[in-house]
Amino acid sequence: MPDDAIRCDACPVLCYIRPGRTGACDRYANHDGNLVRIDPHVVLDRAVSRGDSVVPFLERDRDWDGNIVSGPETFITAIGAGTTYPDYKPAPFIISSKVEGADMVTVVTEGIFSYCGVKLKIDTDRFLGPEQNVVRAKGEPVGHVTTSEYGSQMLSLGGVRHLTGGTRNEGNVTCETLLDLCNGKPAELVIDEGATVIVQAGKPPVVNGVQEERMRVGCGSATIGMFAKQWFGKIDDVVVVDDHITGVLSEHQAGKMLGIPETGIKMKGRRSTPGRYFRVAEPGTDWGGTNITDPLSILAPFNAKKAWPGLRLLMVSTTGEHYAYYELDEALLPVEKALPDALQVSVERIKENCEPALCTVLFMGGAGGSLRAGVTENPVKLTHSVRDALTRVTCGGAPVYVWPGGGITLMVDVTRMPENAFGYVPTPALVAPIEFTLKLADYEALGGYMDHVRPLASLLNDETRRHVSARPGNPWPFEAGKPAARRPAAANGRRKADSARSRSNPKTKPASRGKTRPS
Amino acid sequence: MNTRAQVRLLPDGRRLHLHDGPIDIVLEAYAISESEVRAAYDAAADRFLTVLDELCAELPLLRTQTRPGSRGPRGIIARRMFAAVIPFAGEQFITPMAAVAGAVAEELLNAMTNAAILSRAYVNDGGDIALHLSPGESFTIAMIDRPDRPSLFGTMKLESSQPVRGIATSGWRGRSFSRGIADAVTVLANSAATADAAVTIVANAVDLPGHTAIQRTSARELSPDTDLGEILVTTKVAGLTNSEIAQALSHGAECAEHLCAQGLLHAAALHLQGTTRIVMADRSTLPAPHRESSVAYA
Numbered sequence: 001m002p003d004d005a006i007r008c009d010a011c012p013v014l015c016y017i018r019p020g021r022t023g024a025c026d027r028y029a030n031h032d033g034n035l036v037r038i039d040p041h042v043v044l045d046r047a048v049s050r051g052d053s054v055v056p057f058l059e060r061d062r063d064w065d066g067n068i069v070s071g072p073e074t075f076i077t078a079i080g081a082g083t084t085y086p087d088y089k090p091a092p093f094i095i096s097s098k099v100e101g102a103d104m105v106t107v108v109t110e111g112i113f114s115y116c117g118v119k120l121k122i123d124t125d126r127f128l129g130p131e132q133n134v135v136r137a138k139g140e141p142v143g144h145v146t147t148s149e150y151g152s153q154m155l156s157l158g159g160v161r162h163l164t165g166g167t168r169n170e171g172n173v174t175c176e177t178l179l180d181l182c183n184g185k186p187a188e189l190v191i192d193e194g195a196t197v198i199v200q201a202g203k204p205p206v207v208n209g210v211q212e213e214r215m216r217v218g219c220g221s222a223t224i225g226m227f228a229k230q231w232f233g234k235i236d237d238v239v240v241v242d243d244h245i246t247g248v249l250s251e252h253q254a255g256k257m258l259g260i261p262e263t264g265i266k267m268k269g270r271r272s273t274p275g276r277y278f279r280v281a282e283p284g285t286d287w288g289g290t291n292i293t294d295p296l297s298i299l300a301p302f303n304a305k306k307a308w309p310g311l312r313l314l315m316v317s318t319t320g321e322h323y324a325y326y327e328l329d330e331a332l333l334p335v336e337k338a339l340p341d342a343l344q345v346s347v348e349r350i351k352e353n354c355e356p357a358l359c360t361v362l363f364m365g366g367a368g369g370s371l372r373a374g375v376t377e378n379p380v381k382l383t384h385s386v387r388d389a390l391t392r393v394t395c396g397g398a399p400v401y402v403w404p405g406g407g408i409t410l411m412v413d414v415t416r417m418p419e420n421a422f423g424y425v426p427t428p429a430l431v432a433p434i435e436f437t438l439k440l441a442d443y444e445a446l447g448g449y450m451d452h453v454r455p456l457a458s459l460l461n462d463e464t465r466r467h468v469s470a471r472p473g474n475p476w477p478f479e480a481g482k483p484a485a486r487r488p489a490a491a492n493g494r495r496k497a498d499s500a501r502s503r504s505n506p507k508t509k510p511a512s513r514g515k516t517r518p519s
Numbered sequence: 520m521n522t523r524a525q526v527r528l529l530p531d532g533r534r535l536h537l538h539d540g541p542i543d544i545v546l547e548a549y550a551i552s553e554s555e556v557r558a559a560y561d562a563a564a565d566r567f568l569t570v571l572d573e574l575c576a577e578l579p580l581l582r583t584q585t586r587p588g589s590r591g592p593r594g595i596i597a598r599r600m601f602a603a604v605i606p607f608a609g610e611q612f613i614t615p616m617a618a619v620a621g622a623v624a625e626e627l628l629n630a631m632t633n634a635a636i637l638s639r640a641y642v643n644d645g646g647d648i649a650l651h652l653s654p655g656e657s658f659t660i661a662m663i664d665r666p667d668r669p670s671l672f673g674t675m676k677l678e679s680s681q682p683v684r685g686i687a688t689s690g691w692r693g694r695s696f697s698r699g700i701a702d703a704v705t706v707l708a709n710s711a712a713t714a715d716a717a718v719t720i721v722a723n724a725v726d727l728p729g730h731t732a733i734q735r736t737s738a739r740e741l742s743p744d745t746d747l748g749e750i751l752v753t754t755k756v757a758g759l760t761n762s763e764i765a766q767a768l769s770h771g772a773e774c775a776e777h778l779c780a781q782g783l784l785h786a787a788a789l790h791l792q793g794t795t796r797i798v799m800a801d802r803s804t805l806p807a808p809h810r811e812s813s814v815a816y817a
Contacts, residue, residue, distance in 0.1 A: 010523075010540070011523055011539065011541070012540065012572055013540050013541060013571070013575055014575075015742070015744060016743040016744045017742070018741065018742065018743065021741060021742065023541070024694075026541075026694055
């Protein structure tokens with residue numbers, strides 16, 4: 001077979017595909033020697049419509065209403081850009097548009113990321129598995145358990161070692177898992193010596209078949225501190241059960257301050273400071289992230305010298321999800337009773353203060369030299385330009401966090417990207433959209449492919465492009481200072497500063513700037 | 520187990536979408552009860568899972584030119600393909616691949632009608648359609664003028680009393696290569712596989728050999744493992760004069776009439792640069808297509 005054609009192994013047809021052409025399916029293409037999956041090219045329309053999500057089936061043009069949006073109200077994303085242009089070097093699309101009188105350029109490409117993965121934040125206090133343990137999908141290792149964060153467990157999935165460093169099946173399953181998570185689909189993960197958890201971006205995790213609802217309001221000790229005043233006078237003692245630090249009201253500093261008398265309560269576990277206990281039980285998926293189902297199992301008998309019959313005790317988990325109310329009988333043994341209404345309120349209050357538990361999926365990848373070479377003849381200048389905030393990086397029009405340090409290594413919240421923005425190549429590696437937006441003059445200065453710049457209008461007449469609405473809350477890529485809608489204030493201010501900076505230096509050549517970005 | 524294949528209901532909750540490798544199918548069944556429809560969809564999905572692997576097992580043979588007396592393939596679908604192209608094999612270059620989409624559509628239609636009692640059903644495999652019509656039923660068929668930029672240009676009603684059970688469309692702008700210059704040719708035939716094979720032949724015939732406005736490239740240049748080998752296929756057609764359009768359409772119409780006379784097709788609609796030519800085998804059994812603004816999709 002001719003050596004410029006590549007063999008596609010995405011299905012048993014095993015097409016040989018010439019550069020710039022697609023296989024029999026029209027879905028896989030030879031992109032500069034790489035096999036890539038293509039989809040209709042996605043164009044982001046600023047006009048926000050409700051419940052948009054155009055269905056990408058029988059794609060082409062049928063879902064498009066024929067409306068041509070003018071200039072800067074439309075942003076060409078890299079989704080589906082990969083192979084629609086027969087000349088792949090420079091980048092498939094280099095588009096100019098007028099924004100507030102200045103010529104802006106967006107270089108659009110679909111990057112093939114061999115070095116990529118997802119960082120997963122799973123809001124749960126339940127024990128998912130020991131740190132460093134292997135995370136599996138369909139039996140294959142696809143990542144590992146990393147740090148616990150406040151009310152959450154972090155997992156790191158993917159990375160080049162799982163994608164290409166192991167068996168072929170390990171690579172394929174890793175790629176499939178990353179693709180599903182990045183495209184907003186659920187994935188079932190099994191942690192060695194730990195839980196089975198179903199995760200999906202923007203949805204609550206399902207741990208061992210139980211859907212998580214709320215994040216804990218604080219550790220057990222913090223919960224005591226927060227609610228001590230509300231309990232005062234209504235109850236004699238409260239135990240907030242938590243896998244991290246279990247709190248006991250009568251012994252806790254907060255209880256002492258209120259003058260709550262000793263109750264003779266005796267906790268199992270290791271006392272840290274008064275009223276704060278480590279390891280009252282083993283980690284698990286029940287009360288407060290421990291393995292206990294009967295809260296009394298963490299209590300030793302009450303001290304008969306201090307306790308009294310009729311003593312009222314509330315035991316509650318850090319999310320308010322589990323609770324039980326007891327009164328001591330004549331033998332000073334706790335007897336469970338119905339929770340008095342006055343205390344019901346405090347349990348509800350704990351619940352109310354626990355935010356909805358979600359899974360967050362951040363795609364992380366590094367733009368390699370060849371991808372950067374599609375933007376400029378001197379790839380390192382692009383890195384400098386991004387550092388200097390002259391060039392804005394987006395993924396499918398969504399804002400990204402670019403890591404300080406060398407290269408262009410970025411993270412993006414996949415829920416802020418258009419649907420099905422990710423693809424894969426059977427290498428295996430993920431294909432993710434990436435756009436670089438900068439001033440035309442800056443683009444020229446960093447050695448851009450000026451003869452490939454084409455006006456936005458020339459693309460909009462092509463009906464094969466899929467138009468989707470910009471996500472509410474994302475800053476509009478051309479003017480990152482002005483969000484399309486709701487945005488956290490801190491992020492706004494920061495971005496405003498960035499764009500003001502680039503506007504005030506329209507003629508500065510990026511090459512003359514220092515490598516490090518002043519902070 | 521085939522893990523590539525995707526089977527899902529489309530958002531309308533009525534149509535089933537099947538996808539595997541280059542196969543992309545939308546089908547819909549109609550019956551008295553929902554349970555019959557579900558049984559039909561289950562059968563179609565079950566049958567679909569092995570279709571691509573079955574075909575790929577014999578791919579080299581299916582890509583080889585079929586000649587009268589050629590050795591036939593073994594697979595059920597492959598045999599349908601072979602049977603559909605053999606009537607054309609004497610005069611032309613053709614391979615069983617010319618009927619692959621229609622044959623797959625027919626196979627899935629068969630799986631459904633064997634599993635459930637359906638009033639009507641269609642299986643649309645990338646524009647090649649197999650139809651089931653029980654007595655008294657009909658389908659309204661909408662036609663497009665360019666496969667790459669579909670817009671409906673006309674409709675026709677197919678009644679159960681008519682022999683048509685297969686529809687296929689081909690043109691140089693579509694997914695498969697064409698040797699001709701037609702933007703689209705649509706044919707009606709007894710079966711989807713036959714329609715698929717016949718439409719390839721008719722679309723190839725819509726041509727102006729040697730005309731400078733037509734760019735052609737060896738199929739192998741474009742796709743190294745094509746069944747067409749070094750045969751030239753159309754890659755671009757510049758503007759033609761009205762008389763050139765008429766001439767090219769006449770070549771195609773002549774071919775279509777020839778195939779009509781042999782009973783291989785019942786009707787054909789040929790489109791080239793805005794002009795349409797209709798060929799009908801028997802005007803008494805088929806109504807003429809007409810333009811309509813609102814149409815049912817089939």
